[in-house]
Amino acid sequence: MISKHKLAELLFPHSRVREIQKDMILDVDDVIKNKKSLIMHAPTGIGKTAGVLAPALAYAIKNKLTVFFLTNRHTQHVIAINTLKKIKEKYNLNIKAADIIGKKWMCLVPGVETLYSGEFADYCKTVREDNKCEFYANTRKKSKLTIKAKAVLSELKQLSPCHTETVKDICSKYKLCPYEISALMAKDADVIVTDYYYIFSPAIRDSFFKRIQKDVEDTIIIVDEGHNLASRVRDLMTERLSSFTVKRAISEAKKFKYNEARESLVEIKNILENLAKDLKEYGEIIIKKEEFTKKINQIADYDELVSDFEFIGDAVRETKKQSSIGSVAKFLSAWNGYDEGFVRIIEKKPKSIILSYRCLDPSLVTKDILNSAHSTVIMSGTLTPTPMYKDLLGFEENTVEKLYKSPFPAKNRLNIIVPETSTKYSLRNEKQFRRIAKICADIVNEVPGNSALFFPSYYLRDSVNHFFTRLCRKTTFLETPGLKKEEKKELLEKFKSYKDSGAVLLCVASGSFGEGIDLPGILKCVVVIGIPLQKPDLEAKALIDYYEKKFGKGWDYGYMFPAFNKSLQSAGRCIRSSTDRGVIIFLDQRYCWPTYFKCFPINIGIKITKNYLEEIKGFFSKKS
DSSP states (O other): OOOHHHHHHTTOOSSSOOHHHHHHHHHHHHHHHTTOOEEEEOOTTSOHHHHHHHHHHHHHHHHTOEEEEEOSOHHHHHHHHHHHHHHHHHHTOOOOEEEOOOHHHHOOSTTGGGSOHHHHHHHHHHHHHTTOOHHHHHHEETTEEOHHHHHHHHHHHHHOSOOHHHHHHHHHHHTOOHHHHHHHHHHTOSEEEEOTHHHHSHHHHHHHHHHHTOOGGGEEEEETTGGGHHHHHHHHTOEEEEHHHHHHHHHHHHHTTOHHHHHHHHHHHHHHHHHTTTOOTTOEEEOOHHHHHHHHHTTSOHHHHHHHHHHHHHHHTTTSSOOHHHHHHHHHHHHTSOSTTEEEEEEEOSSOEEEEEEEOOTHHHHHHHHHHSSEEEEEETTOOSHHHHHHHHTOOTTOEEEEOOOOSOGGGEEEEEETTOOOOGGGOSHHHHHHHHHHHHHHHHHSSSEEEEEESOHHHHHHHHHHHHHHOOSEEEEOOTTOOHHHHHHHHHHHHTTTTTOEEEEEETTSTTSSSOOOTTTEEEEEEESOOOOOOOHHHHHHHHHHHHHHSOHHIIIIIHHHHHHHHHHHTTSOOSTTOOEEEEEEOGGGGSHHHHTTSOTTOOEEEOSOHHHHHHHHHHSOO
16 A cells, blocks of 8 residues: 555655556655666556656655656657646646757757758757857857846746747747757756667767766666667667768768868778678678778778868868768777677678678666666566566666556457468468468458557568458558658548548558557557567677677577567557557467467466457457
8 A cells, every 4th residue: 555645755646546556656666765776567557657757756856866767759758747747736846857859859950850860969069169050159158148048048947847849949939059958957957858868878978967967876767668778779889881971971072172081982982892892782791890990091090080081070061061071980980999799790782881880788888877877767568578678788686677567457458369370481472471461351350440460571561461452341551661750640640530430550560650659549459460570680690699698598688589579569559548448469370489479478368269250259249
C-alpha cells in the first residue's frame, strides 16, 4: 500500500494511482534514495512517465539535483512537460523546467533543416562567431544578454513548464535564438526534458554542461524508450566517408580555389577506389586503421592534412551553410580513434564507396555517465532481458532490475503463433510469398476493424503485397520509407477514418510505425510477419564476435534479442489502453523454436495454433 500522504510527498500528479504503478513509484523512490540505478521493463498502460518523473523530481528538489528526462520522441516530450504542469498545479510548486530538442530543429534560420547534424553544428558556430546570425545577435551582445532576451526569458520562466514549440513561437516573434533561451532556462532548471545525445554525445554533453553550469554527478537521469539507447549511442559514435562526399569536396575546393587541397582530395578519392577495386557491387571488407592512414600519409602528413581541411571548412562556411571539405576533416579525425569496441569497413554501393568507422560497444560512452550520475532509471515496454541491457550499457553490479506485469486485462488480448510460413532467407520464394499473403488476407478479412501488418523489410512487404492486395477485401495503406512528420500524421489520420469499415496498414518493423505510435481503439489486429533480423553483414558479424568475446553471448546480444525486440515493439501497437481488445499474431515457424520462443516475456500467454481463424472468430464473438 501507499498512503495519500506518501503520494503527496512524492509529488504524484494524479487523483488515483494504478495498482502496478504503486510498486513502480516506491521502487524508483528507493533506488534514488540509495544512489542506485534501475532497469525496468514496464509495459504500456502502467503510467511510466508520472510513476518515475514524480518521485525523481521530489528527491531532486529536496537535494538540489537536476532531473534529465531523455527521450527520442517529441510526443514523449509533451507527455513529460504536461506531467510537470500537473505537478505544479496540484502542489502549487514553482517548477523550473527546460524542454530542449536538437539544436538544428530549434533554429529559426530558413533552410537549416536540410543540413546534416554535423554540418549544422559547424555552420552555427561559424555564423555566430562572425556575427552573421540575427537571432543570436538579438539574444546576446558581446556574450551578454540583450534587454529583449532578458524580458522573454522572464516571460518563459513564468510560463514554465512549457513545451519547446511555445519557446520557438515566442522567440520567433522577437527574433531571438530559441536554443540560447532554452539553455538559459536549463541553467536553473529542476528538470530538463531532452534527447539522448545531450547526455551521451561526449562533445555535446561537455559543451552543454559547461554552458548550464551543472555536473553529471548532480543529476538523476531517466531514459525513456531505453531499448533504443544502445543502438542510438552506437550510431552516434559511428563516422562514415563516402566517395560522393569526397567528390563534392573536390568541387568545393575548385570553386573556392584551394588548389592544393583539391589535389589531396583527388588522391583521397583514388585511395577509396583502390581500396574497393576488388569488391563486387554491395561487397564489403574489414580494413585496418593503418591501411588507410598509411596511404593518406603518402599524400601529406595526416595531422597537417586534417588541420588544413578544418581551416578550409571554417572558411567555406563563412559564405555557405555547409562544407564537404569540413566533413572530410571530421571523418579523418575520427578514423584515428580506438580500435577496441570499433570496426572499420569499406563497402561498394551502386553509386558510391563508403568507408566507415563503426562503434560496436555503446558502454564505451554510457558506462561512465550512467555510473557517475546520482541515479539512472532506464525504462521501456520492451526492456527484456534486463541483464542484457545491464551488460551492454555498462551498469554497475548493484543496479536493480524490475519486470512489471501489464496492467491491461489478459482477456482483452489474444496472442498467437502461426507456424505456417517463414521469411528465412533460404525459404524465400514466390510460393512462400503467396502463402503469407493468403494467411494475412484471411486474418484481416475476419477481423472486425483495422489491422496492421509488420514485415522485416520493404522488399518482403512488397513481395507479399503483390499477392495480398488481390485477396484482401479491405482498403490497404502502404508505409513508404523516410516519411516526414506531416506525411506520417496524414497517413495515420486516413487509416483511422476506416475504424468502422476496417482497413489494413502494411509497414516495416524498423520503419515509421514499428514503435512510437499510439492508436487506442483503432487497431484490432497486428500481424508480425517473420523476424526482423539484421542483414548478416560484416558489422553484424563483428558485433556477434565482439559480444561473444566480452560476454559469451554474441548471438543473443548482437543478433537475436535486438531483432526480437523489434517484433515485440510492432506487436505492442495493438493494445494501447485498458479498453482495447485485439489479436496479435506472430507469423513464422521460427517463433516456435526454443531459441526464439525464450525471448517472449514471461506470462505473455501465447498460443501456438494452425486453427487461427477459429481462434480469431471465437475471440471477437465474445463480449468484452
